[in-house]
Amino acid sequence: MLAAMPVTPTSPPERDKPAAGGRTVRAGGDACPGALRLHTADDGALARVRLPAGLLTDRQAVALALVAEELGDGNLDITSRGNVQLRGLADGCGGELADRLRGAGLLPSDRYDRVRNVAASPLCGLDGAAEPSRAGATDVQAWARALDALLCTPASDAPAPYDGLDLSGLSGRFLFGLDDGRGDIVALGPDVTLIASGEEQAVLCFAATGPGLRIAARDAPRAAALAAREFLAALDHSGTRAWRVRDLAPEHRPGVEALADRLTAAGIASDPLPRPRLPHGPPVGPGLVTGRDGRCALSVTAPLGRLTAAQWRLVTTAAAQDGTGELRVTPWRGIVVPGLPAGTARSRLTALADAGLVTSTTSPWHRAGACAGRPGCAKSLADVRADAAACLTGLPPAGLPVYWSGCERRCGHPGGTWVDVLATGDGYRIAVRDGATETGPETEVSTAHTTAGGLADAVAAARTSAD
Structure with missing residues (x-):
C-alpha cells in the first residue's frame, strides 16, 4: 500500500512557447489539478475528481454532493473530460477532502490520481445498437474499469510482463479514449484511442489518427496501457517535454511498429492497419x-x-x-x-x-459553455458566466457550439467548429473558429466585436453563420 501523498496547491507553470505546425513546446510540468493536488483560485481551492468513463454509483454521487456543500461552494462543475470539479474549497480542507473521496471509492490511488483520464462512449449499450456489426455491441465501460485498474497498479505489483509498467509520468492532460464504434469519442482526439469493431475486435491508434493496429477486444485495456508506456518511451527518446501525443513533433511521436513489438512481448497479437477506418459521430444530446x-x-x-x-x-x-x-x-x-x-x-x-437543467437539443443552452470567469479566476476580464446567462435567455434554438472565455487561455473550450466569445476588457470579440488539426492551429472564419449590451444578437448571428 502506498503512503498517502500530501495535498498541495499547484503553482503557476512556466510559460509555454508556440512551435511550428501549431504545436506547443512545454516549458515545465503541467499544473493540472487533481483530488490531492489542488489549484488555488480567487474563489478558493479547486479540486478535480477523476471519473474514468464518467462512471458513478448513486452512493458516490451523493458523496460528491455532500462534499460540494460542506467543503466547497455548493456547485459541481463537469469538465470536457467527463470529470467533476469542486470549487470554493477552504484552506486546509485537503486532508478531509481526500479522506472522504477515498471512503466513497473515488480516490483509489494517491500516486496515480491525475493519470486516470478515460473517456468512453456514454450511450454504449443503451440506445438499441446491440448487433455485433453496429456501434454499442462492445461494453467499453468494462474496458474502462479494467484500464483504470491497470493505471492504478504500482509497477512493483504488476504481474509479468507488465511489471515496470509505471504510468505515473503521464501528464494530467493525457487522455485515453474508448469508442464503441459510433465515433463520439474519436472526435475528441484522445492520445490513445481504442475503437470497438464488432464484439471480437478493436482498433488501437495514437491521437485518433492512422496508422493503427487491430487487436482482440479482450486485450484492449492492456493494449491501451502499453500504448501509453510507448508514448512515455518516445517522450524520453525525444529529449523534449510534452503533455500529449500531438505536442510532439511528428518525427518524435510514438509509432505503431514499436507498439506492435511491445504488445507482442506482452503476449498480445496485432495486425497493422495503415489506413484504419476511424468513425466520427456526434456527441450524446439531451x-x-x-x-x-x-x-x-x-x-x-x-x-x-x-x-x-x-x-x-x-x-x-x-x-x-x-x-x-x-x-x-x-x-x-x-x-x-x-x-x-x-x-x-x-x-x-x-x-x-x-429544475433548470438542459433537456432538449432545441434549447439555446444546448452546446453552450463558459470558463469560470470573474470572480473565481484572477485572469478573467469579465464575469463571463453572468454575461453568457443573460445572453442565452431568449435566444433562438442552438446552432454552433458557443463558448465564453474570460481571457486568451480559453480554458475548457470545445473542439471542431465553434463560436469563440472572448472577453477583451471593453466588450467581447466574437469569432467563428475552425478546430485545430494535426497540421495547423485553429483559424478564424469570421470575427466581430461588441459590448455586453449587443452580445445576444452577435452570438445568435455567429451560431447560425456556419451551422
Missing part, C-alpha cells in the same frame, strides 16, 4: 434515449457545465429510485442515467427541466 428492452436513459446537460448540489441530487435520485443506480458523466458536460421505465423517464425529464 433528451430521452430509448433502448431495445423498452427502458430509457435520461440525458441532461449542465447549464454552462455547472450544477447546484440540489440539481445534482435530482439526477442522482432518478438513478437510485428508477434507474440502475448508475450515472455516466459525459465529456460534453452532461449526465446519462440508464435503465428507467419509459413513462417514469418522461416525468423525470420534465422535473429536471423545471
